[in-house]
Amino acid sequence: MSEETTFFLDGEPIPFTAGQTILQAAHAAGRYIPHLCWHPDYKPHGSCRLCTVSIGGRSVPACATQASEGLEVANRTPELDDARRMLLQMLFVEGNHFCPSCEKSGQCLLQATAYELGMMGPHFDHFYPNRPVDASHPDVLLDFNRCILCSLCEQASARDGKFVFVMGGRGMRGRKVIINSASGRLADTDFALTDRAANVCPVGVILKKRVGFSVPYGQRRYDRAPVSVAQAQEASRE
């Protein structure tokens, strides 16, 4: 039996086991730390920086920082939430996020997190990048206008043993998901609807065809409860 150890998240004790990160332990305890690129089934990526927390005045990503006994972690402070809102605004302006016409609206982690943090507007000037849609595959549509470069599709596809999606390129103009085919088209890969990678996208990039908008407004995942509550409910079922 492992020894009971705790750290403190905004003053609340959180139990953890050796090797757990702050975010893992908080999630398991039903406590919400904002995050986008982290998923309980995959390795921490640390790219979105939404989970930035403060330990002794030092900012660290909660997804990649090990919990330790007695650690005092500041999470939902006005300063940290302000930084998180700015990060969200950056993500919204670097892509093309038009929620009213997106099938993922209401079930989108980016959108739900922006609601959670009370992001009222984009603040920055929009980049309006030109990112073509890949509709080549019979069952799945790829709309990279909404991509937040979280790498979850890369990790999931690696676990599928297929490497259909790989993060590559550099900087804002170059970094993107590279498709594992010479043509760059999803249809020319061995991607299948049953892949883990088909279900992992937290935003509206990887979309199953012919099922869009099937859940009515008001009943979608994050209509029913804010992300902080929804995740606590999910964690308690796990």
Place this chain on the structure above:
Amino acid sequence: MNDVRKLRIATTSLAGCFGCHMSLLDIDERLFTLLELVEFDRTPLTDIKRCGACDIGLIEGGVCNAENVHVLREFRKNCKILVAVGACAVNGGLPAQRNHLDLRDILEAVYETEGGLARGAHIPNDPELPLPLNQVHPIHEVVKVDYFLPGCPPSGDAIWKFLSDLIAGRTPTLGHDLLHYD
């Protein structure tokens, strides 16, 4: 009750569908309460054509053409507080989904090369018509914006909560039930 000066509000729709204005009307009987607190200046509801000095300006729609720019500047000049209302004013919305296309190609396709056009159809050049901008812009890229009220449209309840906060001197907050981008 003290004799408090009514706040003066102006509203307009730029490149929008008037859906946000319809949503304002959706506050239903609360309109009477609102009218006790505010009076309307330029708005489609009053049919006043020019904006005078106002406390609050509500802008629906993005900036898509030259006329939108003129109206937006007039509002900014006259309103102490300017609010971007709805998805189009906030991020360009549906009209901005043309932004990855070249305007020249769009005009050509719509007026000259698409099927179903009358023989000899051409791009209209009447000086009465405002020229479209190369790209659609949300209003905060053209003038300084003080508040954003997102939604497509924001619900009547959201508009009511936002306005009653603003009128009462509170920083408007919507909360989970009222904050939506769609």
Place this chain on the structure above:
Amino acid sequence: MDPLDVIDRALAHHHHDGTRLMQILRETQEVLGWLAPETITRIAEGVGWPRAKVEATAAFYSFFHLRPRGDYCLLWSDNIVDQMAGSQALMQRLCEALWLEPGRLSEDGLAFVHTTSDIGMGDQGPALLVNYRTMTRMTPERVDAMAELIRNRAPLASWPAEWFRVEDNLRRTGPLLGEAFAPGTALSAAWARGPEAQLAEIAAAGLRGRGGAGFPTARKWQACRDAPLEAGQTRVVVCNADEGEPGTFKDRVLLNSYADLVFEGMTIAAFTIGARRGFVYLRGEYRYLLEALEATLQRRREQGLLGNGILGRDGFDFDIEIHLGAGAYVCGEESALIESLEGKPGRPRLRPPFPVTKGYLGQPTIVNNVETFACVCRIAEKGAAWFAAIGTAQSTGSKLLSVSGDVAHPGVYEYPFGVSVAEVLEAAGVRNCVQGVQVSGPSGTTLTGEELGRRLCFEDVPTAGALMVFDCTRDMFEVARNFAHFFAHESCGFCTPCRVGTQINARLMDKIAAGRGSQYDLQELPRLHRLLAGTAHCGLGHSAGNPIFETLTKFRPAYERRLKSSDFAPAFDLDAELSQARQMTGREDRAAHLVEE
């Protein structure tokens, strides 16, 4: 030669080893000119990697091309000191002579002209890379002659050798470089001491890393030495020769004229921590040094100073490979450098684990600066006490300083730590009054002319060894704008704040430069700096806002005099936003224009 043969030869040369992907891509591209989709496919099959992984690496580095780059690829060094020396006008002149636009391959596929981040020739610019060969001291006459040679498709080998000459410009030597060095002497001294005593010697010397952060070298080595090895593993010594910080070029001189000091320092490190494998990560911009460095390594093997049984001692095995980078500043960060060594995009890793416990292929790895290894060599040769007596209490030894910009004698100067900026500038021959000095490149510190009494050492102004000098005629806003674009170009794009924030910074600086800025924008810049410093994934992002924040603090009028309004102004010209509609309708009436407010 058949393209497939070229690819297969590069694959065979590197034993179809995916960790050697960077070298396979480079050697292939050096012959074929670019990396076509079928080339990527073939290489992926050859190393047994998913195709997308090979493409991901190729797409990351500026010097790999997934589109044709013509027979002549001409990249002008775009650091501010190259610009001050006239690089932009020369590039324009070249483009006009060749009838092409920067950044676009000429119609006939002959030439491609563009800018690239600083190529380490700040003391002899304007400089450029021609098919990744360094050319220095460009003049209008040279540009005209070069254009003529290109139009005639003259091979590079037939171009005047003088154009490719790189001077050391070593203006002042000291304890590190002042005396001749006999290869093997330092290594023998280290051997005589034994590894523990050698490590203690480095600690007693107080040696701190020369890359800028100043981490105690002995502590890093101790951690690596103590890290457990798994079966089949070895410890690894990496020399960080990815000298990418704009304005820095001292490692170039060390590698060109003092390579034995560096290689011997690495070998001493290997002996001290128990490593069998070594790498020099040489930035792609220093491709011209590769053959000479390989020859020096070969000579050292023949001298019994590298390879198996070094110094004739059984079991003292260590060798060094040179790994060429391909145009990515972020690879100067040690974990990004290791990713690159493994054939991957140079993306800084999440830490912990730190490289000293899990570095190259999961093995305990030390990464040290070129100059650090040279210091190690001298410490082994002359002892800790000798070294510790030089410099200041917290910053022992001497420092190589790259001095460029508005000075009469740009070049490399060796000074003991603690020297004042003013003393260095006097030696370098400051021509006019000094407005500002950028210490340690864009990620460093900006000093005003009133701060020249400050001392270069970890106690006062820490430095990786670069001083860029700006006299009173220079525009400090343009200096900062150049740096903002540098970071926007070099951000790896991994984390949100750096990927997007550096772009927003660059756009705001362009907006202000275009006369469209306002106080609103000036308030944005420090906000972005705080976000980058507080939330970015690595040091590049943390410091990307530095030059803007520092110049905005110390040279604020340089920003303010460009502002359009005190309130708010759009980033774009509204009248120009009607240009396409005007063109399509032929209208020029009053309503067809938007007057600026």
